[in-house]
Amino acid sequence: MPKTRRQPSSDLAKFREIFAKSKHVVAITGAGISAESGVPTFRGSGGLWRKYMAQELATPQAFSDNPSLVWEFYSYRRELVLTKEPNAAHKALAEAEKRLKQDNRRLVVITQNIDELHRRAGSENVIELHGTLFKTRCMRCGDIAVNKDSPICPALKDKGSPDPAVMDSNIPLDDLPHCKKAGCNGLLRPHVVWFGEPLEPEVLEEVEKELSKCDLCLVIGTSSVVYPAAMFAPQVAARGLPVAEFNIEKTPSTYEFGFHFEGPSGTTLPEALKP
Numbered sequence: 001m002p003k004t005r006r007q008p009s010s011d012l013a014k015f016r017e018i019f020a021k022s023k024h025v026v027a028i029t030g031a032g033i034s035a036e037s038g039v040p041t042f043r044g045s046g047g048l049w050r051k052y053m054a055q056e057l058a059t060p061q062a063f064s065d066n067p068s069l070v071w072e073f074y075s076y077r078r079e080l081v082l083t084k085e086p087n088a089a090h091k092a093l094a095e096a097e098k099r100l101k102q103d104n105r106r107l108v109v110i111t112q113n114i115d116e117l118h119r120r121a122g123s124e125n126v127i128e129l130h131g132t133l134f135k136t137r138c139m140r141c142g143d144i145a146v147n148k149d150s151p152i153c154p155a156l157k158d159k160g161s162p163d164p165a166v167m168d169s170n171i172p173l174d175d176l177p178h179c180k181k182a183g184c185n186g187l188l189r190p191h192v193v194w195f196g197e198p199l200e201p202e203v204l205e206e207v208e209k210e211l212s213k214c215d216l217c218l219v220i221g222t223s224s225v226v227y228p229a230a231m232f233a234p235q236v237a238a239r240g241l242p243v244a245e246f247n248i249e250k251t252p253s254t255y256e257f258g259f260h261f262e263g264p265s266g267t268t269l270p271e272a273l274k275p
């Protein structure tokens with residue numbers, strides 16, 4: 001007889017009782033929270049850009065093999081996100097953060113997303129685990145700079161179409177984004193964490209600090225397959241603390257959590273966090 005798995009509760013009233021008493025809420029978010037803003041997720045149908053999986057392009061190897069292709073991919077995502085808005089789920093977290101702060105309580109967002117939609121929704125306590133589309137890092141001098149230029153350079157104007165029929169542009173290296181620091185001119189890369197790259201130690205320290213103090217964890221719009229982010233909520237659940245998952249489907253971690261609220265987070269989260 002297979003071990004009967006403990007089913008997570010979907011009792012919203014019970015969740016809201018816990019939420020009302022919580023002093024330190026940690027919300028872990030993934031691409032699914034931005035889906036209703038029109039930003040494609042990695043694993044759904046939106047997972048492909050041209051004929052590539054994001055995972056094939058979000059690596060140091062891909063960038064050194066073909067910096068033009070990787071820059072087309074990131075330029076496409078920058079331009080796309082610049083036309084999108086935070087949705088009700090982002091706003092619900094930003095409003096809850098402000099409300100809890102008045103009660104001397106804390107809500108912090110730990111996001112895997114690089115679209116900055118949490119900040120644009122008004123969230124202030126945001127830890128960007130994997131960086132952001134709107135910062136570059138110089139491969140030569142290491143300078144990290146905010147960059148919201150659209151396009152990021154003339155050669156990338158109108159490039160990056162996700163249509164698999166579109167040929168890769170093979171932009172010459174010199175025409176890709178380069179460092180403006182005096183005398184550097186090094187090639188720039190997106191300031192994001194690629195697969196196979198470590199997360200920044202200070203970011204991981206901040207995450208540890210928040211998780212060690214949290215008394216309620218929300219996991220919103222993530223397939224929980226990418227590490228180390230996928231470990232954070234299960235670690236909280238393993239300490240016997242309440243974890244509530246908001247997703248349109250079950251994930252590999254669902255049965256470790258106390259709550260699972262099925263549905264689009266733009267609908268479920270505002271209901272769960274409202275005053």
Ligand code: BV8
Nearest residue numbers: 030031032041042043112195196221222223226227264265
């Ligand atoms: C590291 C930035 C070590 C770039 C990203 C084998 C086993 C275990 C681990 C590994 C392994 N092989 C390699 C690894 C490590 C690897 C990893 O975990 N690989 C996975 C694929 C197995 N991890 C790494 O490489 C990490 N680094 O481990 O370093 C190290 C240490 C020292 C020295 C050297 C190295 C770095 C990982 C970070 C990669 N960068 N992003 C970019 O964005 O371009 S990851 C990227 O993918 C996202 O940031 C995110 O983390 C992940 C996507 O996941 P999700 O956000 O969950 O999105 P997804 O599409 O998958 O799911 C969407 C979910 O939303 C779904 O569940 C869906 O149902 C739901 N949804 C959809 N719509 C809605 C919704 N929910 C609610 N409402 C809706 N409307």
Ligand code: ZN
Nearest residue numbers: 138141179184
């Ligand atoms: Zn430089």
